[in-house]
Amino acid sequence: MIPVLGLVVGVVLGLMLQPEVPGWLEPYLPIAVIAALDAVFGGVRASLEGIFNDRVFVISILSNVLVAGLIVFLGNQLGVGAQLSTGVVVVLGLRIFSNVAAIRRHLLGA
Amino acid sequence: MSPAQHEPDEDPGAPASSHAVSAPGAPSAARPKVPRRVAWRRLSTISRARLSRGTLLAALLTLVLGLALVAQVRSTQTADLENLRETDLIALLDDVTDRADRLEDEVRSLEQDRSRLESGGGDAAAAQAAQSRLESYQILAGTVPVSGPGVSVRVSDPEGEVTTTMMIDLVQELRDAGAEAIQIGPARVVATTWIGVDEGRLTVDGQPVAAPYSVVAIGDGHTLAGALAIPGGFNDSVRRVGGEVQVTEGEELVIDAVHEPPTLEHARPVPPSEGR
Incomplete structure (x- = not known):
C-alpha cells in the first residue's frame, strides 16, 4: 500500500512542483518511466499472487530503469536510438499488458 | 516470439522466476492458481500499511x-x-537553412540594387562624359549649328569651270587639315554628303549651289588656310580654270546649316558579342 501511496504522492508532487526535465535526462526519461511502470504492474500482480517482496521489487524497478536507460544510450551511440527506443517500448508494453491481464484474471476471474 | 521463452522474470515483484507467463488468455499450468476471493483478500491486506x-x-x-x-x-x-x-530535427533544420539561404540571396540582390542606385546618384562624371560624347556626335552628324574659329572660303567661278572633283578635293583638303565642320553654300557637309552636277550646276546633297561658292570650315584657321594654299592644291587648280579663291581666317565663324539625319533602313549595329 505504501508504494501505491508513494506513487500517488509523487504524481501530486509533480503536479504541484511542475519540475523541469533536465536536458541530459530528456532522452532517457520516457523509457525509464515505462520500464518502472512495468515493474510496478509486476509488483501489483505479485502481491495479488501472494509473492510480493520488497527487495525484489526495488531491485527490479532499479534494474529496469537502468537497463532501459542503457539501451537508449547505446542506441543513441550506435545511431539507432529511435528504433531501439521503439523496440524497448514495444517489449515493455507487451509485459505491461500481460501483467495487467494476470491482475485482471486474479481479481475478476476473467 | 513468445514472452514465455525470453522473459522468465515477468513479475518483478515475485521472489523468484519460478513461473512464466504465456500469452494473455491462454491458461498456464505454471502460474499459481489464486482463487478470486484470496486475491481480493490480499488486495485488502496490502491496503493496510506495513x-x-x-x-x-x-x-x-x-x-x-x-x-x-x-x-x-x-x-x-x-x-x-x-x-x-533527430530525423525530424534534421528536416526542420534543412527547411530553415533553405529559407535562410533564399532570404540571404534576396538580401544580397537588394543590397546590390541599393549600392547601384547610390552610386548612380554620384555618377555625374559619367553623365558629363556621355553629354560631351553626345555633343561631338551631334557635331559630326551635323544636326546642330556650330560656331568657332576657322576659315571662310569664297570661290568665284565666272566661267563655270569648277568641277565636282575640285569641290571634293576642297572637302578632302579641309578634312585632312582637321576641319571639324564644313558648310558649302546652304548645305552642311557630313559623312553621307555627296557632290554632283544637276543641269550644269553643282549640287551638294542634291541642293543646287550657285557660284560664287561660299564654304565655311570650323577648325584651326591657319592650318586650314595653309592646306588650301599648298602648291598644286585647291587654290591653284581653281585659278587654273579661271576662277578666284578668297580665303579668310575668322575667330568666330558660324555654321548654321544642319543636316537632318536620315532614317536608316538597312544598317543595323552588330551586337558586340557576335562582332568579335
Whole structure:
C-alpha cells in the first residue's frame, strides 16, 4: 500500500512542483518511466499472487530503469536510438499488458 | 516470439522466476492458481500499511516514478522542438537553412540594387562624359549649328569651270587639315554628303549651289588656310580654270546649316558579342 501511496504522492508532487526535465535526462526519461511502470504492474500482480517482496521489487524497478536507460544510450551511440527506443517500448508494453491481464484474471476471474 | 521463452522474470515483484507467463488468455499450468476471493483478500491486506525499510524504499521509488511521469507528460505537452526526433530535427533544420539561404540571396540582390542606385546618384562624371560624347556626335552628324574659329572660303567661278572633283578635293583638303565642320553654300557637309552636277550646276546633297561658292570650315584657321594654299592644291587648280579663291581666317565663324539625319533602313549595329 505504501508504494501505491508513494506513487500517488509523487504524481501530486509533480503536479504541484511542475519540475523541469533536465536536458541530459530528456532522452532517457520516457523509457525509464515505462520500464518502472512495468515493474510496478509486476509488483501489483505479485502481491495479488501472494509473492510480493520488497527487495525484489526495488531491485527490479532499479534494474529496469537502468537497463532501459542503457539501451537508449547505446542506441543513441550506435545511431539507432529511435528504433531501439521503439523496440524497448514495444517489449515493455507487451509485459505491461500481460501483467495487467494476470491482475485482471486474479481479481475478476476473467 | 513468445514472452514465455525470453522473459522468465515477468513479475518483478515475485521472489523468484519460478513461473512464466504465456500469452494473455491462454491458461498456464505454471502460474499459481489464486482463487478470486484470496486475491481480493490480499488486495485488502496490502491496503493496510506495513512499515518496513523495503516498503519505504519501494514507496520512495514509486514516488520518484510518479514525479518523473508527470514531469515527462508535462515536458511532452510543453516542449516543441525538444521532443522531436533527430530525423525530424534534421528536416526542420534543412527547411530553415533553405529559407535562410533564399532570404540571404534576396538580401544580397537588394543590397546590390541599393549600392547601384547610390552610386548612380554620384555618377555625374559619367553623365558629363556621355553629354560631351553626345555633343561631338551631334557635331559630326551635323544636326546642330556650330560656331568657332576657322576659315571662310569664297570661290568665284565666272566661267563655270569648277568641277565636282575640285569641290571634293576642297572637302578632302579641309578634312585632312582637321576641319571639324564644313558648310558649302546652304548645305552642311557630313559623312553621307555627296557632290554632283544637276543641269550644269553643282549640287551638294542634291541642293543646287550657285557660284560664287561660299564654304565655311570650323577648325584651326591657319592650318586650314595653309592646306588650301599648298602648291598644286585647291587654290591653284581653281585659278587654273579661271576662277578666284578668297580665303579668310575668322575667330568666330558660324555654321548654321544642319543636316537632318536620315532614317536608316538597312544598317543595323552588330551586337558586340557576335562582332568579335
